[in-house]
Amino acid sequence: MGRPADPARRDRTLARATDYVLAHGLAGLSLRPLAAALETSPRMLLYDFGSKQELVAAVLAEARRRGAVRLAGQLPAATGSVQERLRGIWAWISADERAPFVRLFFEVHADGLVHPENYPDQGQAITDWFDTLGATFRDVSTGPEDTVTPTLVMAVVRGLLFDLTATGDRHRTDRALDRFAGLLRQ
């Protein structure tokens, strides 16, 4: 008996909080402005999530979940030449719509370097890509257990993303990816 719980409220708050963090970043996140933007109160954020730390953890999990869903649903099919597949991945990840995710991705990585204890699964998030990319680039891999090719492909993508986000020079980064695709074909 008593008033029934409303778990949907927490879900709604989590979704909007994730939007907010994707838009404003993690670094300066503060409960009061967040609550104001979500039309709720710090009181309720703590009521639903327990503490700011747990709220952030939930937001990061939600952001990762969203990224995984979009990756699975929107990543171009693993067909065509190596260049076409590589360009597809690059076009997808470097698109403007992905910018908030990319930003958060870099932000979490940087914070993880200073506070590794807060991110026990940091390495996991990196190596998770291997399953996807290993399948995509099987024909240029040296074998099914080849982790080197996915590592290199992801390094190029992340490194060029780093460059693109810092300099905004899309032409140069696009051409660098094409150069890599050319090297990989051989």
Add this chain to the structure above:
Amino acid sequence: MGRPADPARRDRTLARATDYVLAHGLAGLSLRPLAAALETSPRMLLYDFGSKQELVAAVLAEARRRGAVRLAGQLPAATGSVQERLRGIWAWISADERAPFVRLFFEVHADGLVHPENYPDQGQAITDWFDTLGATFRDVSTGPEDTVTPTLVMAVVRGLLFDLTATGDRHRTDRALDRFAGLLRQ
């Protein structure tokens, strides 16, 4: 007349503050703990630097200056095969002694994505590498105006650095660099 100024004090403070930031990161930097570690006071930090923002700017400039000096003095000579040169760069930048610089590098980049207005020269810091690397890899470039090869080389290095700092898997990242060197040779 009057008591003579002591500009050396500011220099000493800046040097030690840079050590501190390299050790502790930028994110949670706060004047009182910093002053305590430097055996001075917040009062003196503001007296010497004007504001926290200016102090941070001075520290970042000093850190970049140090990095440039070490790069110029310690980077292996541009001789030998492509693999040897690439391995030299990778060994240098990924060495444990460089870890604080790398950490700060990623931290500044991430913060710059959220607050671009604070880092007007972010793009410059990225493209600065081109002069050095363009010279180092001239024989695999398509010409003296080739910016694509340095872009790709730096993307691989930064991307693998990202991976290495996140996962700590040196064996895998080292092998990925070798794979890239092999591709580049052709």
Add this chain to the structure above:
DNA sequence: TCATTATTGAAACAGTCGTACCATATACTC
């Protein structure tokens, strides 16, 4: 000694932070 300039300490200010406490309102069963 004295004026002058640089340096430094101590304390306070106005603000923000995450969080805890206390009351109240709401929605349900009986």
Add this chain to the structure above:
DNA sequence: GAGTATATGGTACGACTGTTTCAATAATGA
């Protein structure tokens, strides 16, 4: 209606932030 559990609002606490204010000290040249 009473009883009960959930949901909220309001407020205040203690700790922290960058910065300012006021006063004192130190080192020089005259």
